[in-house]
Amino acid sequence: NAGVTQTPKFRILKIGQSMTLQCAQDMNHNYMYWYRQDPGMGLKLIYYSVGAGITDKGEVPNGYNVSRSTTEDFPLRLELAAPSQTSVYFCASSYPGTGISEQYFGSGTRLTVT
Amino acid sequence: GEDVEQSLFLSVREGDSSVINCTYTDSSSTYLYWYKQEPGAGLQLLTYIFSNMDMKQDQRLTVLLNKKDKHLSLRIADTQTGDSAIYFCADSGTYKYIFGTGTRLKVLA
Numbered sequence: 001n002a003g004v005t006q007t008p009k010f011r012i013l014k015i016g017q018s019m020t021l022q023c024a025q026d027m028n029h030n031y032m033y034w035y036r037q038d039p040g041m042g043l044k045l046i047y048y049s050v051g052a053g054i055t056d057k058g059e060v061p062n063g064y065n066v067s068r069s070t071t072e073d074f075p076l077r078l079e080l081a082a083p084s085q086t087s088v089y090f091c092a093s094s095y096p097g098t099g100i101s102e103q104y105f106g107s108g109t110r111l112t113v114t
Numbered sequence: 115g116e117d118v119e120q121s122l123f124l125s126v127r128e129g130d131s132s133v134i135n136c137t138y139t140d141s142s143s144t145y146l147y148w149y150k151q152e153p154g155a156g157l158q159l160l161t162y163i164f165s166n167m168d169m170k171q172d173q174r175l176t177v178l179l180n181k182k183d184k185h186l187s188l189r190i191a192d193t194q195t196g197d198s199a200i201y202f203c204a205d206s207g208t209y210k211y212i213f214g215t216g217t218r219l220k221v222l223a
Contacts, residue, residue: 004156033210035213040216042216045210092156100145100162103157103159105156105157106156107154107156108155108156
């Protein structure tokens with residue numbers, strides 16, 4: 001009953017460091033998403049993927065990279081961390097269909113860059 | 115571009131009704147959604163409405179859609195302390211959502 005699993009839950013980075021936020025889903029969903037959540041700003045889409053090998057930019061992609069080598073995994077890479085990347089990051093997945101498209105969210109990664 | 119707007123805060127007394135409002139700009143959505151985020155957790159789908167409906171009722175939840183004014187609302191009857199959370203409306207595109215800013219609902223005992 002795992003759903004969408006994100007690791008780590010918390011991380012503190014120094015400016016200029018790199019890290020990868022992991023996301024895995026076990027629901028065989030084609031679509032996966034990365035969002036960042038800042039107070040009073042809602043969720044902003046960073047990158048999304050409609051299937052293995054296919055990724056595309058969202059609203060706020062600068063400073064991030066993604067890959068999708070399998071259906072299950074969608075890691076988010078921060079190459080040179082900056083204080084502006086301090087945020088809570090959520091991964092989500094959904095299954096494309098003709099009806100409603102519910103997004104299933106992980107529990108988030110709280111990242112602080114100092 | 116597409117935009118979804120909500121007020122940031124709402125405070126109600128336990129047992130009262132809560133009404134959370136949302137306005138959106140994209141008129142081509144098939145479904146509009148309400149998600150709930152409890153502290154320290156991700157978002158979970160609360161309810162949704164098909165775009166050709168005016169109203170949907172689901173136990174204590176009532177969703178109203180005014181397509182002419184592009185206005186969506188979520189009414190929670192008999193609000194309980196467990197309803198304290200952030201509520202997001204979302205407008206769905208082909209495979210992307212546009213989320214509102216979220217309304218933080220605080221329920222006073």
